[in-house]
Amino acid sequence: xxxxxxxxxxxxxxxxxxxxxxKRHFPDLAHARLERLLRTGQVRVDGRRVKAGDRVEPGQxxxxxxxTDPALGEAEGGERARPPVSRADxxxxxxxxxxxxxxxxxxxKPAGLAVQGGTNTSRHLDGLLDALRFEAVxxxxxxxxxxxxxxxxxxxxxxxxxxxxxxxAFRGRQVRKLYAAVTVGVPEPLGGRIDLPLAKEAGxxxxxxxxxxxxxxxxxxxxxxxxxxxxxxxxxxxxPLTGRTHQLRVHMAALGTPILGDRKYGGxxxxxxxxxxxxxxxLHARRLVLPHPRRGMIDVTAPLxxxxxxxxxxxxxxxxxxDGPFPGDTAGPVSN
Numbered sequence: 001x002x003x004x005x006x007x008x009x010x011x012x013x014x015x016x017x018x019x020x021x022x023k024r025h026f027p028d029l030a031h032a033r034l035e036r037l038l039r040t041g042q043v044r045v046d047g048r049r050v051k052a053g054d055r056v057e058p059g060q061x062x063x064x065x066x067x068t069d070p071a072l073g074e075a076e077g078g079e080r081a082r083p084p085v086s087r088a089d090x091x092x093x094x095x096x097x098x099x100x101x102x103x104x105x106x107x108x109k110p111a112g113l114a115v116q117g118g119t120n121t122s123r124h125l126d127g128l129l130d131a132l133r134f135e136a137v138x139x140x141x142x143x144x145x146x147x148x149x150x151x152x153x154x155x156x157x158x159x160x161x162x163x164x165x166x167x168x169a170f171r172g173r174q175v176r177k178l179y180a181a182v183t184v185g186v187p188e189p190l191g192g193r194i195d196l197p198l199a200k201e202a203g204x205x206x207x208x209x210x211x212x213x214x215x216x217x218x219x220x221x222x223x224x225x226x227x228x229x230x231x232x233x234x235x236x237x238x239x240p241l242t243g244r245t246h247q248l249r250v251h252m253a254a255l256g257t258p259i260l261g262d263r264k265y266g267g268x269x270x271x272x273x274x275x276x277x278x279x280x281x282x283l284h285a286r287r288l289v290l291p292h293p294r295r296g297m298i299d300v301t302a303p304l305x306x307x308x309x310x311x312x313x314x315x316x317x318x319x320x321x322x323d324g325p326f327p328g329d330t331a332g333p334v335s336n
Contacts, residue, residue, distance in 0.1 A: 008167045018043075025116070035052060045060050103162040104166070105155075110151055140156035140158050151283075152179070153302045154285070155290070183259055185256060186257065191223060192222070229316065233272060258270045282311060284305055
């Protein structure tokens, strides 16, 4: 039998229906099974009984009972038995580990790999985590996410204790984040702060995030332009102070300088003249600084991915290192 666990609601999950929250975290848990757990009060939010359609908010804590149901053929954790990870996938993922100790694992996630499953997404990082057990008995746990098309630093917890501490660090704005990006056009001014509330909205091609009015969720990004190619393109560092879904992509598009390759928010304008096809998204989680669950700090940097490096070479840009101070370092942590 498994044990009761808890999991916090992240900032980018604000307003999500509880059943969709479960679909995101436990993609193989049948809806009928979830409904039974809700009816019997085994699933609770902040200690209260809830329904599938109730909305969750950042900072809330979801009680998750043992999800094993032999009648449904489910494995421990409420998921059907996972197919084994191929040797090629395991070796490729293990080669992307950039930090590892007894509590924490950090990988350089490749662009194009979804973190969790969903509609039409059968291959995802969550389904490959058995390859990252190493000497541990349990598979590592996800404590935050990156978009499917965003590459770079992704933190995993190797113990239940570490999962709780790391989740609190991300929720409590104790994590500094630096992203590297190439934009189509040059943001004006060349550095500053973007304060534009965001909200999710339905559209003909699925859910999108858009700049909203007073009813939107607070979203703040700092940015620094580090190099330009005339008025055609820019290389910059982005520092999200909040963690909304697609925040950096929507904020840069709102300035009229979409991130290169961001078809969703930049449309045809997300490509540069001379490019034959739309390139991959040029957004990379370059560096993360966060408190270790037990001691000191972790400071990890992921190398730029090949497509971003190739574009910089084509444009004549030499990407600077990412090891400098963060904005607001003298005043303490600045990121969520």
